[in-house]
Amino acid sequence: MATEARSAVRAARRSDLQALADLRMRFLGEVAHAEPRLRLLADARARTEQTLPVWMGQDDRILIVAEGEASGEDDAAAPIVGYAMGLFSTVPPVLRHTHVGEILEIYVLPDVRGKGLAGALLDVLTEALTGRGAEVLRAAAPIAGNADVARIERAGYQPLQYVLERRLDTV
Amino acid sequence: MEGVPIRNARRGDIPSLLLLWNAMMKEISATDSRFALHARAQEHQTAQFQRWLQDEKHLIVVAEEGGRLITGFAIASVTAGNGWQIPVRVGRISDIYVAAPRRRQGVARRLTGRLLDLLYETGVGTVRLSVAVGNDGAHAFWRSMGWDDLEVVLQKGVEPGQETAPGA
Structure with a gap:
């Protein structure tokens, strides 16, 4: 299943932009549902549609998609059922490793989960960031979405830091 | 109880700030090698302190004993949110440290209180900070102050066995 899932992953193309925007809003919506402190701003959709084409043109950003099965109709393109985004950064010289690969987002539609697509997206993204020169890879996940944390840990990542939050109107 | 005075940092505090920052990083990296410092960290941090003290988006406060001895410091900044999720602007506490002999006297609470007032x-309306996973004392401290876990940051070294989490 892992090989099959991996073969469904490819680099995103301009023609994927609309599907990517839809998937990203579903991803952000699921995060907001699990963690209300990360709920969406009113113009999140518009910002996503503006920003995705910019991201796609950036050398330090990696956008990949997972294709589902084509419908079988002539010339029917395989639908995009998942995506992942990463960023390669050179950070200031505070900690020893300054070339950091960040796993920013990974999402697979609910009805195709359990087929290894999220793991394949993570593997391909990890390899792409490593190929750019990343010395360490980092991924942040809401505590409330602990399934994401478990998947990332299975890929060899280990907890580094907790991010805590406080509202100032409760001080 | 009257505590040690807390005030905004000044340029003349930079040598003391660097000493305390080094002590803080030494403590953190002693328990987790993933926080080992870069060879140019000193030089970089000196420049950072100089920049931050002139930048209104950075707030640095210090605890000063007897009008001359800096025994703790805390740093925060105000940044834009990510653009899709709340908050639109967020305060971030990046560093807080109290010299070991001055702990358990409420200095960290006072430093935090001053930073939150300034923020x-x-x-x-929202402030975030990060705590290293092995630093259970700090994690408990922040939770006792009303902070809640939001996210976990995970890391993987590229080379096999390059770095591991404490206790892994």
Whole structure:
């Protein structure tokens, strides 16, 4: 299943932009549902549609998609059922490793989960960031979405830091 | 109880700030090698302190004993949110440290209180900070102050066995 899932992953193309925007809003919506402190701003959709084409043109950003099965109709393109985004950064010289690969987002539609697509997206993204020169890879996940944390840990990542939050109107 | 005075940092505090920052990083990296410092960290941090003290988006406060001895410091900044999720602006506490002999005297609470007051004055409604996973004392401290876990940051070294989490 892992090989099959991996073969469904490819680099995103301009023609994927609309599907990517839809998937990203579903991803952000699921995060907001699990963690209300990360709920969406009113113009999140518009910002996503503006920003995705910019991201796609950036050398330090990696956008990949997972294709589902084509419908079988002539010339029917395989639908995009998942995506992942990463960023390669050179950070200031505070900690020893300054070339950091960040796993920013990974999402697979609910009805195709359990087929290894999220793991394949993570593997391909990890390899792409490593190929750019990343010395360490980092991924942040809401505590409330602990399934994401478990998947990332299975890929060899280990907890580094907790991010805590406080509202100032409760001080 | 009257505590040690807390005040905004000044340029003349930079040598003391660097000493305390080094002590803080030494403590953190002693328990987790993933926080080992870069060879140019000193040089970089000196420049950072100089920049931050002139930048209104950075707030640095210090605890000063007897009008001359800096025994703790805390740093925060105000940044834009990510653009899709709340908050629109967020305060971030990046560093807080109290010299070991001065702990358990409420200095960290006072430093935090002053920073939160200053952040509130900037109009920020949400503040975030990070705690290393092995630093159970700090994690418990922040939770006792009303902070809640939001996210976990995970890391993987590229080379096999390059770095591991404490206790892994």
